[in-house]
Amino acid sequence: MDDLSKSSMKFFSDQQLCFADILLPHEVQVRIQVTVLNFLNILSSPDPAISDLPLINRKSSNSRVSEGILTDVSWIFLSHSFCSRSLMKANATKAFIRVWKVMEMCFEILIQDKRVTQRELFYKLLCDSPHYFSSQLQVNRTIQDVVALLRCSRYSLGIMASSKGLVAGRILLQEPNQEAVDCSACGSSGYAISGDLNLLESLVMKTDARYIVVVEKVHAIFQRLAEDNVFNQIPSILLTAKGYPDIATRFLLHRMSRAFPDLPILALVDWYGSATRTKDLFFQLSHSSISKNPAGLAILSTYKFGSIGMGLEAYRYACNVKWLGLRGDDLQLIPQQSLAPLKPRDLQIARSLISSRILQDNYRQELAVMMQSGQRAEIEALYSNGYDFLVKYLAKKIVQANYI
Amino acid sequence: MDISSVQKLCIHLISSAVQRCRLSEDLCRLSVVLKSSPPIIRVSISDTGTGSCLEEFQDLKCNREGIGTEKWGISDNKIYHYHLNLRGSVSARRLTRLPSIPKNDAKFSGTEMLILKIPSVAAELLIERGDASGLQCENVFLPNECSPSNFSSSNVERLKSGLEEYVLKHRNSLNNKCDSCFCSRGKLKISSGVACSMESHRSPGLIVEAVIAISELSESLCFRSSGNKTEVLHFKDFSPSSVSIASLNALTSIDWRSYGLTLVSAVDQVDHALIEWENLPPYLHIDMVIHCYHKQYPTPCSTIQILVITYPGKYKYQPDRHLIRKGVKLALDDLKEKHTGLLLSAHAVKICSYAPDLASSIAGIILSSNDLKFRSKCSSLLELSQSQEIGKQTVEDRIKEKIISVIETNDRKPEKIKEAAPFLFEDDRLQDLDPADLYLEEHEGGDDVFSFPD
Numbered sequence: 113m114d115d116l117s118k119s120s121m122k123f124f125s126d127q128q129l130c131f132a133d134i135l136l137p138h139e140v141q142v143r144i145q146v147t148v149l150n151f152l153n154i155l156s157s158p159d160p161a162i163s164d165l166p167l168i169n170r171k172s173s174n175s176r177v178s179e180g181i182l183t184d185v186s187w188i189f190l191s192h193s194f195c196s197r198s199l200m201k202a203n204a205t206k207a208f209i210r211v212w213k214v215m216e217m218c219f220e221i222l223i224q225d226k227r228v229t230q231r232e233l234f235y236k237l238l239c240d241s242p243h244y245f246s247s248q249l250q251v252n253r254t255i256q257d258v259v260a261l262l263r264c265s266r267y268s269l270g271i272m273a274s275s276k277g278l279v280a281g282r283i284l285l286q287e288p289n290q291e292a293v294d295c296s297a298c299g300s301s302g303y304a305i306s307g308d309l310n311l312l313e314s315l316v317m318k319t320d321a322r323y324i325v326v327v328e329k330v331h332a333i334f335q336r337l338a339e340d341n342v343f344n345q346i347p348s349i350l351l352t353a354k355g356y357p358d359i360a361t362r363f364l365l366h367r368m369s370r371a372f373p374d375l376p377i378l379a380l381v382d383w384y385g386s387a388t389r390t391k392d393l394f395f396q397l398s399h400s401s402i403s404k405n406p407a408g409l410a411i412l413s414t415y416k417f418g419s420i421g422m423g424l425e426a427y428r429y430a431c432n433v434k435w436l437g438l439r440g441d442d443l444q445l446i447p448q449q450s451l452a453p454l455k456p457r458d459l460q461i462a463r464s465l466i467s468s469r470i471l472q473d474n475y476r477q478e479l480a481v482m483m484q485s486g487q488r489a490e491i492e493a494l495y496s497n498g499y500d501f502l503v504k505y506l507a508k509k510i511v512q513a514n515y516i
Numbered sequence: 517m518d519i520s521s522v523q524k525l526c527i528h529l530i531s532s533a534v535q536r537c538r539l540s541e542d543l544c545r546l547s548v549v550l551k552s553s554p555p556i557i558r559v560s561i562s563d564t565g566t567g568s569c570l571e572e573f574q575d576l577k578c579n580r581e582g583i584g585t586e587k588w589g590i591s592d593n594k595i596y597h598y599h600l601n602l603r604g605s606v607s608a609r610r611l612t613r614l615p616s617i618p619k620n621d622a623k624f625s626g627t628e629m630l631i632l633k634i635p636s637v638a639a640e641l642l643i644e645r646g647d648a649s650g651l652q653c654e655n656v657f658l659p660n661e662c663s664p665s666n667f668s669s670s671n672v673e674r675l676k677s678g679l680e681e682y683v684l685k686h687r688n689s690l691n692n693k694c695d696s697c698f699c700s701r702g703k704l705k706i707s708s709g710v711a712c713s714m715e716s717h718r719s720p721g722l723i724v725e726a727v728i729a730i731s732e733l734s735e736s737l738c739f740r741s742s743g744n745k746t747e748v749l750h751f752k753d754f755s756p757s758s759v760s761i762a763s764l765n766a767l768t769s770i771d772w773r774s775y776g777l778t779l780v781s782a783v784d785q786v787d788h789a790l791i792e793w794e795n796l797p798p799y800l801h802i803d804m805v806i807h808c809y810h811k812q813y814p815t816p817c818s819t820i821q822i823l824v825i826t827y828p829g830k831y832k833y834q835p836d837r838h839l840i841r842k843g844v845k846l847a848l849d850d851l852k853e854k855h856t857g858l859l860l861s862a863h864a865v866k867i868c869s870y871a872p873d874l875a876s877s878i879a880g881i882i883l884s885s886n887d888l889k890f891r892s893k894c895s896s897l898l899e900l901s902q903s904q905e906i907g908k909q910t911v912e913d914r915i916k917e918k919i920i921s922v923i924e925t926n927d928r929k930p931e932k933i934k935e936a937a938p939f940l941f942e943d944d945r946l947q948d949l950d951p952a953d954l955y956l957e958e959h960e961g962g963d964d965v966f967s968f969p970d
Contacts, residue, residue: 145890152897163940212877
């Protein structure tokens with residue numbers, strides 16, 4: 113029933129959908145070869161030219177929403193609008209060549225049947241072509257350009273993004289030919305989610321949990337909850353991506369949601385962004401993601417709907433995540449002195465969220481309340497009520513099904 | 517004795533002679549004879565043209581002692597001889613023929629006249645030197661030495677060949693073409709542009725011809741390199757003329773960057789304009805000549821009494837800077853069109869500098885591939901032999917050549933007709949082309965909440 117409804121509901125949005133295929137290495141090689149042949153064909157034609165690269169736009173103007181009607185999952189996807197990158201435009205020349213350089217490197221990686229992380233790729237490119245690549249961010253963007261050009265997933269290109277995700281709680285994960293790992297016995301740091309999607313695909317999962325709790329932050333929340341064995345009090349699986357979720361974490365969550373469809377997925381996020389803390393920043397930078405202190409709701413939305421940045425792939429991993437906290441009615445639990453004023457950036461994010469088509473009405477109402485109050489709070493503020501307050505808070509909310 | 521005024525005098529006389537020759541529809545001969553019998557040098561200018569007025573000589577300010585002018589006024593069809601006696605120090609007036617004697621201050625205006633190669637006029641310059649050994653009569657300059665010109669060539673063709681010879685002879689400091697510098701034909705690239713203005717009842721049609729010569733000399737073997745300066749010679753109505761403001765304006769207002777040149781200054785140096793370039797490659801020399809003249813030759817006073825024209829060739833209408841600019845641009849475009857890679861715009865040069873890297877990436881993909889069909893298909897597209905032993909460098913060089921040739925060809929096309937390049941993939945579903953390239957170097961990434969990349 114689920115599959116049938118999904119397939120019929122996909123009919124209309126499918127026509128607009130532009131997606132990246134998940135391909136085998138030799139299939140990607142063939143695509144790259146076709147790219148080269150087309151280029152040389154046009155270069156050697158009677159009317160020779162240097163062809164432009166058509167890159168699918170990864171901007172909100174090209175994003176569409178697929179509403180879950182019979183299904184309860186909506187997602188964001190990208191449509192067919194593209195921008196054309198030309199060698200001849202003075203300020204796009206280097207970006208043009210960067211795409212080719214990354215393609216060349218991916219081709220070599222695939223031929224050798226290897227996989228590399230984005231970080232490794234950055235160093236290789238830095239060595240090989242220092243004039244073209246100067247930062248990890250630039251490399252990541254160029255990789256997305258190649259994905260947009262060849263329409264194949266980043267993982268298919270042989271590139272993995274290192275994952276920051278952790279899992280703890282009542283779940284057994286078994287890698288092929290390995291012992292099963294009991295994530296409730298992993299200590300406070302839990303089980304590290306690999307960046308290798310094939311590996312995650314192959315994990316065998318067993319659980320007796322009743323809920324999956326997605327947590328925004330590691331140190332104050334995830335670790336505390338894991339140390340306190342919250343999952344023994346409330347049978348649950350804890351998951352975090354240390355802030356903005358990477359594809360691997362989303363992938364695993366999605367797998368869990370398919371494997372265990374009866375488990376509601378609940379998100380515990382800050383009310384707006386948190387103050388930048390050095391440790392978090394370090395983590396984020398070393399794992400090559402931008403630290404923009406996205407608002408808690410933005411993080412939740414990414415798990416829930418996908419993202420535009422990786423819109424050609426991410427739509428596949430959207431999950432029905434529910435917002436547990438912090439929400440408007442939790443403010444009464446937090447003393448006044450723990451509340452901080454909203455920053456302009458927070459307001460910017462809020463405005464962007466509130467105007468997003470995909471957000472449901474009750475979320476919008478919560479947002480409106482937040483914006484009006486002009487204040488923000490971190491989950492840790494709940495500790496002012498005692499160190500074990502968080503567990504009680506969580507338990508109460510879950511039992512009351514106080515999530516939207 | 518004021519040399520420059522003597523020079524001006526000679527120029528004036530020769531110009532008049534030229535106008536007369538132009539008027540005549542027959543073949544004419546213009547002779548300039550220098551007879552040296554120290555301390556006197558005799559300059560004779562004779563022509564077989566028609567029409568003359570004595571008024572020509574009225575404005576000659578000959579208030580220096582020692583210049584006597586004898587004229588014989590005879591009717592039109594006879595030959596006029598005007599003798600000008602000059603006294604003065606012999607050394608100052610001696611014409612140097614050999615480059616080793618750099619006393620060129622008395623550069624004879626005739627050298628400039630010879631660039632023009634007035635149609636239907638055979639010009640010759642004779643120098644007779646009186647020595648102790650007696651009179652020697654020598655033909656020094658004859659036009660058409662270096663390249664034979666067609667009798668019926670247009671004005672601009674003649675101007676071209678004149679400038680060509682001028683440059684080949686190192687600005688007429690040599691007798692013959694400099695073989696050491698110009699041993700191969702390809703070293704000198706020359707082109708022309710002609711701009712015409714419309715004729716109206718108020719003004720006659722004006723023609724501006726511009727000829728540009730670019731020499732690429734690997735070493736400056738000869739005495740003088742012009743460095744990063746160009747003398748722009750100006751002619752008006754077949755005579756050397758001074759530089760007009762319009763001309764200077766025209767030269768400074770041209771967009772030299774689209775030809776890969778950077779103009780520092782253009783100044784009036786009386787008998788020519790001097791252009792200074794920035795960062796001109798040391799082996800490159802540019803010579804230019806601009807000639808403005810009237811389409812129809814005005815009639816001289818002696819045949820028509822009604823028209824209020826006092827001097828031949830003196831119209832009020834001057835070529836404006838747009839016409840001059842147009843002529844020069846046509847010449848530059850012509851040069852660019854005929855010679856690949858010459859005068860590439862700064863933009864094209866910059867893009868070409870990236871060609872090796874692009875070629876290297878593509879060659880890298882081709883050579884890493886295990887797919888033999890793919891490799892052989894690439895080889896055939898690149899017109900390389902199908903053997904298995906092709907090295908990366910060969911493939912890379914071939915791709916680079918092709919890319920550079922496309923960039924150069926594109927550079928020659930005027931902006932308007934440049935077409936957008938085809939896309940790498942043809943996809944019917946691709947729609948809504950977004951013209952702005954959003955992922956530029958300094959692009960900061962959208963503020964959209966959902967657009968954080970991983």
